[in-house]
Amino acid sequence: MKCSICNKKSKKLFICEECGAKFCANCGDGKREWCDMCLQFEETQKNNESIDT
Numbered sequence: 001m002k003c004s005i006c007n008k009k010s011k012k013l014f015i016c017e018e019c020g021a022k023f024c025a026n027c028g029d030g031k032r033e034w035c036d037m038c039l040q041f042e043e044t045q046k047n048n049e050s051i052d053t
């Protein structure tokens with residue numbers, strides 16, 4: 001199986017709860033089951049919210 005973020009083979013892959021991408025431990029948070037793309041997106045959302053308030 002290959003990580004869909006870094007495209008490297010990995011024994012252990014997680015499936016992102018948000019977008020369904022398969023990712024290795026280097027490309028996201030395995031505990032939360034969120035890939036890097038979605039984690040970054042969440043960060044951006046948080047930053048935008050804090051600007052508004």
Ligand SMILES: [Zn+2]
Pocket residue numbers: 003004005006007008023024025026027
């Ligand atoms: Zn990866």
Ligand SMILES: [Zn+2]
Pocket residue numbers: 016017018019020021034035036037038039
């Ligand atoms: Zn994701």
